[in-house]
Amino acid sequence: MIDLQSRKSKIYEFLEYPGSSNAKLFRLFIIFLIIVSTSIVIIEIFFPDVFKDNYRLLTYIDKAIPAIFVIEILIRFLTSPTIKTYAQNPFNWIDIIAVLPSIIGANDLVALRTLRLLRIFKLTSELS
Numbered sequence: 001m002i003d004l005q006s007r008k009s010k011i012y013e014f015l016e017y018p019g020s021s022n023a024k025l026f027r028l029f030i031i032f033l034i035i036v037s038t039s040i041v042i043i044e045i046f047f048p049d050v051f052k053d054n055y056r057l058l059t060y061i062d063k064a065i066p067a068i069f070v071i072e073i074l075i076r077f078l079t080s081p082t083i084k085t086y087a088q089n090p091f092n093w094i095d096i097i098a099v100l101p102s103i104i105g106a107n108d109l110v111a112l113r114t115l116r117l118l119r120i121f122k123l124t125s126e127l128s
Contacts, residue, residue, distance in 0.1 A: 012079040015072075030072065034119045037065045066102030069095065069119075094119065 014023045040062045044051040051058055073095050080086035087093075098119045 008079045009081075011075065012081065015076055015079065033065050033068060036061065037069075038119065040065075063102075066099045069099045070103065073099065 018024045018027045040058050076092065077086050
């Protein structure tokens, strides 16, 4: 039988301490999604004509990326050693606040979607 606690611990370490090349690739993928998501918000705010011309594609991407972020947040939460460990990491709160508009269905409110820009703080920490 698979040791569930051991598997949970391995997933947690994979996400929190990327030492393997696969973990680094996953982290780069998340960083890429942060950049794309932030870019879409910037395009919508500062380049409305470009956004309008590419509305379908950008809207589809803009809905898919937060779904991936929510899955990542849930996996991090479910594999964290304790709820306290999860709650004490400020970057987890940044992630939750950043995707909250998507969760509550407020994606149409650009002001709330700009909260995704908070993930830039996570991006900065990931790269340092």
